[in-house]
Amino acid sequence: MGAQVKVKCQCGLRAEILTGGNMANHLTVDFFPCYCGHCREVVQANLKDTSPKCPTCKSDEIIPYTNPKLRAKTWKNTFIKYFKDDLTKGYYKCPKCQRMTLQFFHGSIFWD
Ligand SMILES: [Zn+2]
Ligand SMILES: [Zn+2]
Incomplete structure (x- = not known):
């Protein structure tokens, strides 16, 4: 099962990331x-890789x-x-x- 997650920020950043595997x-x-930080984008990487890399800039x-450093202090413990x-x-x-204004939203769900 994999799922798509939408990423949005107030500055206009938009991304759609496929999560999980099948x-x-x-x-x-x-x-x-x-x-x-190189692309200044939210990218999709395989965390099961021994050294996960950015698909764009490598x-x-x-x-x-999942890193707490990326979470706002007002982080809500409401899991998606x-x-x-x-x-x-x-x-x-x-x-x-570089602001703490990025949020994740549900995208499409893929069951396979
Ligand atoms: Zn932003
Ligand atoms: Zn990159």
Whole structure:
């Protein structure tokens, strides 16, 4: 099972990230939204890789959005259940404007 998550920030940043894996590859593939300071974008990386990389600039300095450093202090402990228990409806750091105004939303769900 995989799910799409939409990313939005007040500065205009928009992204759609596919998370998780599927029945065939879930042991080796676990896509998750990550912060890339080089691209200044939210990117999709495979956390099951030994060294996850940004798919765009190939940097390995990306930070998964499970990292508490990317969470606002007013972080709400409301989990977005469908895809990942560790993404919440609170605010996160935006790679574009560097403010804690980025949020995740439900996208489409894929069952496979
Ligand atoms: Zn990058
Ligand atoms: Zn922003």
